[in-house]
Structures are given as structure tokens and as C-alpha cells.
Amino acid sequence: MSTEKNDKGFETINPTTEETLAQYNYMSKDEAIEAVEKCHKAFTNWKIKSLDERAKIIKAIGKALQDNKEELSQLMTSEMGKLLKHSYQEIDLSAGICEFTATDGKKQLEDEVREMPDGGKGIIQQAPIGVLYGIQPWNFPTYQVIRYAITNLMAGNGVLLKHAKNVTGSALKLKKIFEDAGLPKDVFTVLVISHEVSDAIIAHDLVRAVTLTGSSEAGKYVAKKSAEVLKKTVLELGSNDAYLVLDDADIDLAVKTCVMARTYNNGETCVAAKRFVVVDSVYDDFKTAFVKAMENLKFGDPTDKASKIGPMAREDLRDKLHEQVQESIKQGSKLACGGEVPKQKGYFYPATVLEDVKPGQVAYSDELFGPVAALIRAKDNEDAMRIANDSKFGLGGGIFSKDEETSIALAKNHFDTGMVNINCYGLAHPNLPFGGVKQSGYGREHGGFGIREFVNTKAIYIANNKK
Structure with missing residues (x-):
């Protein structure tokens, strides 16, 4: 559980013992905006890395998750109460997503060349769009982050994370794991922010798209806020399977x-x-x-x-x-x-x-x-x-x-x-699509589908002037 300490911070609670784990301060709106700007600046360098360079780092992140398996699993269990063996399984699944994305992602993102009827040539590029904002829940503190962040990092985007408050420790640990594995600083950025500041992040010009996993009501709210500024969303919402x-x-x-x-x-x-x-x-x-x-x-x-x-x-x-x-x-x-x-x-x-x-x-x-x-x-x-x-x-x-x-x-x-x-x-x-219909949301993750949700499918035409 996380409870408000005051209007500037909160504490996380171990749901097994009801004892305080840690205390955190919210970022101010100015601090959050500055973090967005840094993420965008890092993105401008990250987007021009080759697919092979990105894939190498994505694979390294998967290995780093396994190297930190015990510490991260213990942290997740203490923050949200899942069985420790389920935390271990979550790390294995997340590492598997990294491995799949590093390999399949290259296939999904490679340029496609098409010969044109007039003798010209067309190139179709899956170009990164910029900074993506992810709002994630607490029930799978690592997997929820990995499944949207890894595909979008592979696609060349910058990634922002607003995690659930009660798993803030897990969010910050993931940032360290990513960067220790070789991801350039600020390409993946954790925002410890209030809901009010979150609305400002959605509206920010440097944020190009939004993804949320949460309740149907949260999805409706985020979809509306995003639509007001014409930003694409992917929503994975509740269900009653x-x-x-x-x-x-x-x-x-x-x-x-x-x-x-x-x-x-x-x-x-x-x-x-x-x-x-x-x-x-x-x-x-x-x-x-x-x-x-x-x-x-x-x-x-x-x-x-x-x-x-x-x-x-x-x-x-x-x-x-x-x-x-x-x-x-x-x-x-x-x-x-x-x-x-x-x-x-x-x-x-x-x-x-x-x-x-x-x-x-x-x-x-x-x-x-x-x-x-x-x-x-x-x-x-x-x-x-x-x-x-x-x-x-x-x-x-x-x-x-x-x-x-x-x-x-x-x-x-x-x-x-x-x-x-x-x-x-x-x-x-990792190799099958994940997502729903009706009030369970829209868009897909996994299976090579998520990696194309937030890219610019760009057409480049080269004329044949030798006729």
C-alpha cells in the first residue's frame, strides 16, 4: 500500500507486515517537465542507433534482469505481496520478452523496399516517433514495464514511466538495471508524480503517445485527455474473463x-x-x-x-x-x-x-x-x-x-x-499478441504487434529519372 504523507510525498507499505518500506517525494511539475525534456534529448541520439546496436542493449537488459533476479524479486514481493516464486517467474517472463524483442524486433523494423509501377522505388520505414508516456499498475511491477518499454526502446523511442506509487522502489530499480546494462541515461525515465502533474505530461508537446494499463475508468480518462491533444493511445484495461x-x-x-x-x-x-x-x-x-x-x-x-x-x-x-x-x-x-x-x-x-x-x-x-x-x-x-x-x-x-x-x-x-x-x-x-476488445481496451502488445503501435510508418519515394 502507499499512503499520502503530505501533498509532496508518500510512503510505501509492506502488505504482509503493514510496516513502512520507504518514503518518497513527488517531483514538482517543473522537475517533471525537465525530465521529459532530458528524455527527448536522449531520444534524439538513441533514435539514430542502428537496429543491431539497440538489439544488443535490449539483450543486455534481459541478462541484467536475470543477474538481479533475487534482489528485484524480493523487492516486488515486499512492495505488493506476490508469492516470491511468482516474482521469480515474472523476471523470467520479462527476460524472455527482451530476448524475443531483440530478435523479432529487427525483423519488424527493417526497411521494406517496393518497386513502383513507374520504375521508381519506394522505401517504407518504421520510424521512431519520439517520447512515449507509460502509466502502469502495481500487480506486475517488472513485467508491466518491460512489455511496453522494451518494444518501444527497440523501436528507437524514448520512454517515460509513471508507475503505481506502491511499487516506486521497483520502478527506480528497473531504471538502474536498464542503464547498468548499457541503455543511455534518460532514454528511460521514471516520473514520480501526482495525477495532476500526469495530466500535464500527457499534454506536453514532446510527449507523442500514451499507453496505460489499468481500470476501464482510468482508460476512459486517459483516452479523453490524450484525444484532446490528438495523441494515440494503447489501453489494456480490466476484465472479467x-x-x-x-x-x-x-x-x-x-x-x-x-x-x-x-x-x-x-x-x-x-x-x-x-x-x-x-x-x-x-x-x-x-x-x-x-x-x-x-x-x-x-x-x-x-x-x-x-x-x-x-x-x-x-x-x-x-x-x-x-x-x-x-x-x-x-x-x-x-x-x-x-x-x-x-x-x-x-x-x-x-x-x-x-x-x-x-x-x-x-x-x-x-x-x-x-x-x-x-x-x-x-x-x-x-x-x-x-x-x-x-x-x-x-x-x-x-x-x-x-x-x-x-x-x-x-x-x-x-x-x-x-x-x-x-x-x-x-x-x-512473448510471441503472441496481448490485448482486448470492448471495455478491456484496444491496441496490442507482444508478438511483434506492440512494436508497431508507436512508430511512424513513413513512405519515401525515389523517382526514376533515367527514363
Whole structure:
């Protein structure tokens, strides 16, 4: 958690111990503007580096992340409460993104030459556009930064980061890792700023584009502010991902996978499985096994290997989640397990299952950002697909079925999301696109797609004067 100390600063809190980790001062508006100007100046030199030079540094950053794995993982866990093993996995994923980007990025950014009908020649360049502003959340302190920063650094842009306050230490550590790996000073710049100063950064002439990962409401606000100054945005927003358990599903596989998919990273994941839409013919078998597995998950100190769930990142987030659970029960859902705030130090919340979840309930329509699962009964496979799409969100989803061909057809033709997992769960893959539709946002990251979101696809025509 981060709490306001005064109008000039704040402190970060360890969500496991509730003790203060560090205190930070906000940059003034003038200091932030000066940092933007320095980033732009650094960009003017960085943009003319060759793709090979950039790729070499991107690879070095990936290695530096692994070299600093223990220290950075411990820091992330202390700042936001994720299990230490999940912090290690986050570093591995981030290093993988660096490796993929250094190789694939060169292919995506190389000039394309086209012969013209009149005998002339066309060159298509993916040119860097300038300084990019990234506003990032706390749930993956390293990965959230890496996935937008690395592709845009490879593209030749300058990168600004406004990280969530409670992971400020992680943000500053990443800046040091980047520069120790050879990235020129100020090309990647951390802004420790208030929301008011953030608006000024969006409006600044030297800032050419904005990307945000956060809530749908935050996305609407940032999109509006950016549109007022005609700046492109990429938004990765909230979701309420549905995982379908169809009538021919492997129930053991579905239960094991769905428990992990709901509670990974303490359940604080935008692309987590949240609604479990189970066909009537297998509902009781799935429910019995799923509830038992969730009940058996032990919460506790995230550095303890016996713990399966750590604390939620902030006290207010834990309180909001509990209020959503209580409201859903008042609206008619039933508590199958969990649902009580532990009487102990730390912002813990147990693995919780709500059943009889129906339209009109919070658990059906809203995102529950924590280890709370919503069980929804469907009449049949077709009804399950209908329920899955009955959502304002559209980030990810999943299908459990032994019929792979039918599952692929459902995913391609009917699942209204940006990503679909079949008989599995995955957080992200460096070589596949990541992003959603509807109120889950727009634009893509990963898979070679993110690297072209913020470039100037420039056409250069050379006339044939030898005719």
C-alpha cells in the first residue's frame, strides 16, 4: 500500500507486515517537465542507433534482469505481496520478452523496399516517433514495464514511466538495471508524480503517445485527455474473463487449471480466470472438486514456500473486494467457501468461491480483483458461450473440452475477446499478441504487434529519372 504523507510525498507499505518500506517525494511539475525534456534529448541520439546496436542493449537488459533476479524479486514481493516464486517467474517472463524483442524486433523494423509501377522505388520505414508516456499498475511491477518499454526502446523511442506509487522502489530499480546494462541515461525515465502533474505530461508537446494499463475508468480518462491533444493511445484495461467447462471437459484438468488461473498472483491479474461457466451436466462434479481445492489453499507470508496466496497489495483493495463479495451475496449469490477477512496482520483475503452467480449481481458483471471465483451454471455448451460473451469486458477467456477442433471453432468464431486459452491457462507469451476488445481496451502488445503501435510508418519515394 502507499499512503499520502503530505501533498509532496508518500510512503510505501509492506502488505504482509503493514510496516513502512520507504518514503518518497513527488517531483514538482517543473522537475517533471525537465525530465521529459532530458528524455527527448536522449531520444534524439538513441533514435539514430542502428537496429543491431539497440538489439544488443535490449539483450543486455534481459541478462541484467536475470543477474538481479533475487534482489528485484524480493523487492516486488515486499512492495505488493506476490508469492516470491511468482516474482521469480515474472523476471523470467520479462527476460524472455527482451530476448524475443531483440530478435523479432529487427525483423519488424527493417526497411521494406517496393518497386513502383513507374520504375521508381519506394522505401517504407518504421520510424521512431519520439517520447512515449507509460502509466502502469502495481500487480506486475517488472513485467508491466518491460512489455511496453522494451518494444518501444527497440523501436528507437524514448520512454517515460509513471508507475503505481506502491511499487516506486521497483520502478527506480528497473531504471538502474536498464542503464547498468548499457541503455543511455534518460532514454528511460521514471516520473514520480501526482495525477495532476500526469495530466500535464500527457499534454506536453514532446510527449507523442500514451499507453496505460489499468481500470476501464482510468482508460476512459486517459483516452479523453490524450484525444484532446490528438495523441494515440494503447489501453489494456480490466476484465472479467470467463472460463467455460463444456460437457466433455476433463474435469480434473479443468479444476486444477481453474484454481491456478483464479489465484495466480494472489488473484490480482487482469487476465485471470474470474467467471467459471460450467455446463449443467458436469456442474456438480466441477463445483465439488473446485470448492474443495480452493478451501485447501493456504494464505500467508509470500516468502514462505508453504503459502499459496500472499496478501493483497493494499488495504483499500482488500476492503473493496470484500465489499463486492458481500454485495453479491445480498444480491442472491451463495458463499461456498472463504469470504471472511482474517483477524491478523497483513492485507490477506482467503480463496473464495461464490455460486449461484446470475445477471444483476456484482460478481457476474464487475471485475473482482483478488482470489474470488464466480461459479455460473449454463444449460449447455451454447448457453455457456452466450454467458461468456454477456460482459462489457473482452480481454481473455478459456475453454475446457476434449474436442479440440470444436474448441478452436468456438474461439475463432464466437469468443468475443482478444485472447483465448484452450485446456490451459497462460498469463502472457512473448510471441503472441496481448490485448482486448470492448471495455478491456484496444491496441496490442507482444508478438511483434506492440512494436508497431508507436512508430511512424513513413513512405519515401525515389523517382526514376533515367527514363
